[in-house]
Amino acid sequence: MKPYKDIAHLFDDLGIRHGASLSFHHHLRNGDAVQNLVLDEVKRRNLKALDLYPSAVFPVHTTLLSLLKAGHIKRLTTNYLNGPVADYFATHGTPDMLRMQSHGGRARAIIEGDNAIDVAFIAAPAVDREGNATGLEGPAACGSLGYAMEDVKHASTVVLITDTLVDRLDGAQIIGADVDHVLLVNSIGDATGILSGTLSLTRDPIGVKIARTAMRLLDALDVVNDGFSFQSGAGGISLRVVDMLHEKMKRDHIRASFFSGGITAYHVTMLESGLVETLYDVQCFDLEAVASLKRNANHIAISADRYANPRNDARVIATLDCVILGATEIDTDFNVNVTTDSHNTIIGGSGGHSDTAEDAGLSIIVTPLIKGRIPVIKDRVTTITTPGSTIDVLITERGVAVNPARSDIQTRLDKAGFSTTSITDLMRTAHALCGVPATTARQVNPVGFVESRHGKRLDTLYTKE
Amino acid sequence: MARSYLFIPGDVPRMLQNMDVFEADAVIVDFEDAIATHTKDEARDLTRAFITKHHENLPDIYVRVNAVEHDDFMRDIDALFGLDITGIVLPKADTHALKRYRETFEKKGEHPLHLIALIETPRACLDMLAIADYPLVRALMLGGEDLTSALATARTNARTEIATARGLMVLAAAAAGIDSIDTPYPVVDHPEGLQADIAQSVAFGFSAKACIHPNHVDAVNRAFTPSQAAVDEARRILAMHEKTGSTRFSLDGNMIDKPIIERAKNVIKQAGIHGRDLP
The missing domain is CATH 3.40.1080.10 (Glutaconate Coenzyme A-transferase)
Known part of the structure; x- marks a missing residue:
């Protein structure tokens, strides 16, 4: 599988248009760079009426905020959100603009077609020549890719976005047969950003x-x-x-x-x-x-x-x-x-x-x-x-x-x-x-x-x- | 027969509000070392307002006032008049301070509140029996940090520097028939060190221990509550005592006499007070 090196070229080939439904996972949490990278291209193309399915949204997701402010988002379906994007919905949202699911509910909705995804953009810490991917290797290794798996299986098109291409991966979490394209970028994010929860036992x-x-x-x-x-x-x-x-x-x-x-x-x-x-x-x-x-x-x-x-x-x-x-x-x-x-x-x-x-x-x-x-x-x-x-x-x-x-x-x-x-x-x-x-x-x-x-x-x- | 005395700062509303949550047998609201000079008024006002409004289901409340020679001492005492508290913790207690304390109340025509005498100077250590015998004093408490400073030595994990004071305090309190309260363990988050320090308190024979953090209370309460094995043993001793009508008998090859019988009665009493299962 020959990787794309230019997201504009990828968008051209995929024919992503107004009203597209796009999904993302949140395993890099507040260290994620992939959602911004993709939505920057959406912004450059002035695409509108987007239907987005990020499994969670964090303060790092600033491009999403600017698209919301520009009125380019029709609906956001997610399991968790905080920060400026959450604040935007709570101050400027319109009826039914935000749909909040659970982790299990999102998986069910994708499998049953309730969440119909045109393109799943998957931040993949390491990808091999056949499109197999893992979260265990690479500079942004984030471990389990559990929330991306249904997107990979059920989206119309699956794009892995990675900063680490290797010849061969053993024990891949995502199988190349489920993948349509690979986009090679400088960085998919900062794995230390996954430490954005509480994560320490209380002494209070x-x-x-x-x-x-x-x-x-x-x-x-x-x-x-x-x-x-x-x-x-x-x-x-x-x-x-x-x-x-x-x-x-x-x-x-x-x-x-x-x-x-x-x-x-x-x-x-x-x-x-x-x-x-x-x-x-x-x-x-x-x-x-x-x-x-x-x-x-x-x-x-x-x-x-x-x-x-x-x-x-x-x-x-x-x-x-x-x-x-x-x-x-x-x-x-x-x-x-x-x-x-x-x-x-x-x-x-x-x-x-x-x-x-x-x-x-x-x-x-x-x-x-x-x-x-x-x-x-x-x-x-x-x-x-x-x-x-x-x-x-x-x-x-x-x-x-x-x-x-x-x-x-x-x-x-x-x-x-x-x-x-x-x-x-x-x-x-x-x-x-x-x-x-x-x-x-x-x-x-x-x-x-x-x-x-x-x-x-x-x-x-x-x-x- | 309190086991744990928890210090809480008088200027922190959340700590005052939750004084009954931490499960200490007694709390000591601090107006002294834990309170900066500029928040001492706040501590007095908050404490007075809280105890006046919320007086149900609270633990025994003591207040550590500033030392008698301190300008804030009288302000502290004035703030406490008429409040439903158990007593005062008097820092830098010695015979002179106790006299000043009593006279302060007498001048106002008020009956002095009971005292826990905080022993934290070398002289007070050597005067402990006289302090313990003072009529208002209900317990002695060791102030290990100040005493260590006064001795110009360093705090050690083994607490050797306060061992003599600990031994003297237990003897003086027992001789006067009052409680002895060991100094708190000074490290907030060191469970192993806390356990070792509590074990020393128990081994010395203290009747209770002070705590500088709520997370220390549970371990102190457990250590000062007789274990189930100790309760079972005490019950066997008392049962044999009742059966034989004697104050001198053999049990499992051990000689039992009057002091051991009295100790067994104390174990049962402590266990009853602090909720250890009894038949």
Whole structure:
């Protein structure tokens, strides 16, 4: 496969026109240079009415912002966005302009044709002469390419963009047979930019207390046994739970069957200590995870489809025992918001939140009861990211509330002498300490919507206050 | 019978608001070393406002005021009048400071609050029994950092530099029938060092330990709560004592006498207070 060296030439040959649907993955996170590179060419050609499918958008994606401002974007479908692009939607978006999916939902939508992609532009850290590609080699090695795999399989045209061409790759993640073109560029980005999440365990005493309570709850429910499976987000409290889990498993000689999701150095250490049999890695969250994926056969890269597609019976999280997740807001029906703040500012999105909450045997939200003097528990969240019917337990520094729908969990905790309270009482406690928030965001001008992993409209996004 | 005394700065609203969350048996709101001169008024106002408004389900509250010779001492005392707190932690405590403290209240016609005497000078170390016997004093607390500075030596991991003071404090407090509170472990994030330091506190015979960070509280509470094995052993001793009606008997080949029986009673009492499972 002869690589293109000029993106203009590639665009000419592909015939990309107004209204094209283009996709990107976000494995390089805030170090990604590929989306800007492609959209710069879109901008030069003055293409309009674009339908974009980046799996996530970060502050680095500045060309997208300028195209939005110029009115050239018809719709953006993504799983997560923050920074100036998110802010633009929250201030200037028009109805249905932004569609937010989950990681599993995006995979499902691509496979089923809901996300119809004309050209998938895949940042590929290393590519060989036959178009095979891997995320494990090259200066921008980012590890797993899990979120790109459905784009590669189902887009009408697949373009690998790489800064590293090699003669031959063994164990490629992307097979050349699925690839139409390769574009060689100077740089696809900076792999150190993948370290753009929280990625360090909290030392904040409130967070530590919440993590300790989570461990006590796992003990009371007898979750941590040989063969159990576990996933957590990359927030500071979640990682503190992972650290405490590590200590417990080492002390009690317990071996987990698998950990899944975004993988960090904390997970790698547990794999290498023999405490976890397998890491199923849809995304590397740091460079230690990238190195481990390269050297350890039990650290396995998986696609978003294999990870969380609700239509895939063999998805990894279908057998997940426990997931620990965060929340920006949670309401008295246990609905969770990780998409906006209380003023409609877009600050993130589901990622795998709603996927894992629905599939895991036990879904736990860990969050301080009060953040910046604002109670986290509301009568109604500003935006539903994850339906309350899929959330089992809320853990705060001032108490634990079990979703009344999970009377089985409540009964087991009662039997174990583990004290719980109601989510309404927790909200009252917060109000007693910092008062009832005076105003909530007005929901007047819609700018988009949150879609469930099954493809149903879950909630509407509005302009921010 | 508090196990842990957590220092929290009086000028940080989030710390005051969460004083009941950290699971310390007692908190010491600091007006002294942790507070810059320009925020001391803020610390007094915030603390007074918080304790006045939120007085339910709080742990025992002490306030470390500035030393009696300090200009802020009287301002601190004035800010605390009428507040529902357990007592005062008096820095640089010695017999002279205790006298000044008592006289301050007497001049105002107020009953003085109980004291934890913070021992942090070589002279105070040598006067510990007299300080412990002072009527208002309910506990002695070791101020290891100031004492180390006063001795013109360096802090060591083995804490050899404060070993004599630790031993004297435990003896003086026991002789006076009051509690002894060991100095906090000064490194925030060094779990192994913390565990080793707590083990020393327990081995010396302190009744409690101060903490400079909330993340230290759990380890301190666990160390100062009798283990299940200790509770089981105490129960066996007391059961045998009850069965034989004797204060001198053999159990598993060990001679049991009155001090051991009293210690067993203490273990059961401590375990009961701090929630260790009892039949």
